Amino acid sequence: MTRLTPLTPADAPERSRQLLQEIIDRHGEAGVMTATMAHSPALLQGYLELSRAIKRVKLPRALSEKISLAVQEWLGCALCLAAHSDAARDAGLSEVDISLARQGTSTDAREAALLTYAVRVLAEPSSITGEDIAELRQHGWSDRTLADVVGLVSLNHLTGAFNLVAGLEPAS
Structure with a gap:
């Protein structure tokens, strides 16, 4: 059940209105997700900038x-899992x-090690x-890859946590 309401540009704060437009x-x-993030211009702008950077x-x-x-999978965001499953197929x-990826592993040992690292960055970085x-x-x-993974994990944590708090679910 949606707990935060998505906004149209007309209903959004000025900076969010510009970003949504x-x-x-x-x-x-x-x-x-972005329409709902529009409640917070700072969050919406930060998400968009981090998303562009991580690309x-x-x-x-x-x-x-x-x-x-x-x-x-670790966070439990159904909306993100659906989107990333589609992107993975693409x-x-x-x-x-x-x-296997949803289980944090791969048939390739090298990739499996990186996936394990990514989940640990999320769940237990210390x-x-x-x-x-x-x-x-x-x-x-x-080292660049290891740093890039921290950024990718951070972006995913942001989107997953936001969607879970906002109550956003995949379209039926």
């Missing part, structure tokens, strides 16, 4: 979607790949040790 001009619609990470799209699926992932980072490097992951 820019989204509508570019994409034709704002989407329920520049150096992760393959399929791997990025696997990380998003692992994080959203990126060429099979249903098995999607199912437990990550120098040895854990060294092991990820042994799998061939660079």
Whole structure:
């Protein structure tokens, strides 16, 4: 059940009105999450800026979607899981790949290590040790990738937490 009401540009605070109108001009619609985020101009602007920045990470799209699926499964956001499952299919992932990613793993040991790291960044970042980072490097992951994963996890945490608090669900 929706707990926060999506806003139209006409009903939104001035800065949110501008941001929503820019989204509508570019994409034709704002989407329920951004329309609901419009209650807070600071949140909406921060989300949009972080989202644009994270699009520049150096992760393959399929791997990025696997990380998003692992994080959203842990958070329990049905709206995000539906969106990232569709995006994963568009990126060429099979249903098995999607199912494994939602479990935080992969048939590829290198990817499985990164997915485990991503879930730990979300759930228990203080437990990550120098040895854990060294092991990820042994799998061939660079410091840039490890930093990019923190950003991707943060974006997913923001969207998942917001959707859960707002009560946003996938369309029936």
